[in-house]
Amino acid sequence: MVDHSPEQERTLRIKTHLGVSADGFISSADGRPAFLSMPTFDPGQSHGYPEYIADCGAVVMGRTTFEPALGAPSWPWPGLRVFVLTSRPLPSGTPSDVVAAAKPAELLDLMRQADFPGDVDLVGGQRTIDAFRGIGALDVLGIVTLPILLGEGTRLTPPASDPQFLRLDSTRTFPDGAVEQVYRLAAPVS
Template identity: 60%
Template sequence: MKIKTYLAVSIDGYITTQEGWPVQLSMPAFTGRTSYGLPEFLADCRGAVMGRTTFLPALEAPEWPWPGLRVFVLTSSPLPEGTPAEVVSAPDPAELRKLMEEADLGGDVHLVGGQRTLDAFLSIGALDQLGVLTVPRFVGSGVRLTADGSPFRRFELRSSRTFPDGCLEQVYLPAA
């Protein structure tokens, strides 16, 4: 099981706009799970892990955003009523990783969400692959990919490709 991410980021370093929308929504060619290499990325995923902030809006969504995936939530608060019974939560990334391993998913886990969840898994050495879709937009403000004061980390480029609209996919592995 690998924990891997596929995050969209603006060229000025933001993963959301100032209104809180994911930056990939600013691209006319974005059509959700069928866009920008996501089908290939998701093909091996059997689980999704995220923080509470990313998870909560899914409970009110007209369609469950992670069909067919086991969902794991990093949170120290109880999950609200209406949470599907198969959703697993834990307050600690190491504990949540152990629960993912014990679930024997038969595939990888997609780390969905923001900088705090990404940083939590990076801090315990549990991110196996960092996928970044660079969107050719300046958004000026919003949530940055990394928080101020994040530790220095090295990555090695595994692959890259450019889409016709200028989006650039880069896949990195944590460097030793």
């Protein structure tokens, strides 16, 4: 974990670690994350997730990603601060320490004010990724290209989204043939 002393200026990094099919879909037509289409996927254990999440002290997501967690057998983010981008009140049963805001810039300010060590894992889908990218707050785009063609579903970026240059930081290959690429977002394409 990253340790921040009070004297140190806090640098907040928002990053992703998401599965993308070889044909560019982050979820299947029925809304299941692309990772779940892989027979080798072990939630919380495979495709480099343990190393990735070890440096995170918080997660941020949209409401569509958050709501299923409330009915899960166990809370998916133990020990992590949780932030939700939503314009509606959070549903009953939401833990009291979950923070929500309607606008990405407002939620970003709340994350900066919160006391947690490490980075922020952006768990959300296409709209949430695009919302934080749109305000220049997505720092690291980590994608795991999965050796599967889904044919249809939700693409990583919405139609007509602004082009964005990326700078490759690292790659690695997993035993099932998946390839992780970690990019830093560079200047928008002009």
